[in-house]
Amino acid sequence: MTGKLNPIFVNFMLAVFCGLMLMWFFHSSAHSMRAAADRTNNLLYYPEFPARELRLLVQAADNWVMERRGLLERTRVLELENIALRTALQRAGASPPVSQMGYISANVTLRYPNAWWKEIRIDSGSRDGVVAGAPAMSDGFMVGRVSRVGEDYAWVELATSSTFLLAAVVTDTWDLGVINGDDNGSIWLMYMPPDKEFTKGMLVSTALVGDYLPPGIPVGMIWGPGEIRDGLMPLRVVSGARLTQLYSVQILLSGVPET
Secondary structure (H helix, E strand, C coil): CCCCCCHHHHHHHHHHHHHHHHHHHHHHCHHHHHHHHHHHHHHHHHHHHHHHHHHHHHHHHHHHHHHHHHHHHHHHHHHHHHHHHHHHHHHCCCCCCCCCEEEEEEEEEECCHHHCCCEEEECCCHHHCCCCCCEEEECCEEEEEEEEECCCCEEEEECCCCCCCEEEEECCCCEEEEEEECCCCCEEEEEECCCCCCCCCCEEEECCCECCECCCCEEEEEEEECCCECCEEEEEEECCCCHHHCCEEEEEEECCCCC
16 A cells, blocks of 8 residues: 555545535525526616516416407307397298399409419499398309498308308208308308218208398208218208309398498
């Protein structure tokens, strides 16, 4: 055994000494470090203020979007209840108000590719007698309903839109349902009883809806049943109009003044 110190032992002792020195330093300067942290926080307050306010603004906007979705869902439920009340009137034998009606032809001036199955714009508006809620026809079949009206233009919501809701009846069986699209070119007659037999080719037409949309307007023909959900069956409806080639439509005009 030599008189030289073991290098491993020396390194170990140096590490212990350094650790003890660091512990002493941090313990003695804890107050100074907290003060430095406070000063840093005060300095960063103003640069961070816009970002913090922006984050709060984004959170508020997100909350507004969620609340709007809730309102839209409640509006959709109210629309369904309104349709149910109107169909109940139809079952009771109520008839729509008699009014003078006619048609005008309108050209399709705009159809966005990303909303191809949702809506179209036409070149006739309030100046021509077009009102919101009036049906749009093509080849003798209803293809949509006027949703917004300007002085010399109007927008028509197509029956293939997922937001389109319309009380309709199977003419041969007198079963009532709700027309609804899927944004992909298909039309469905919703809420039909699964125990009834519906034959391909049966005509589907409008039920009692309102002054501007009388009953009996053809919507399409039954193609076949869909998947049963919650005890109710949707029916696929094929329009008699060429929905992919809508260059012009006919708008039903009513003599009843708009309320």
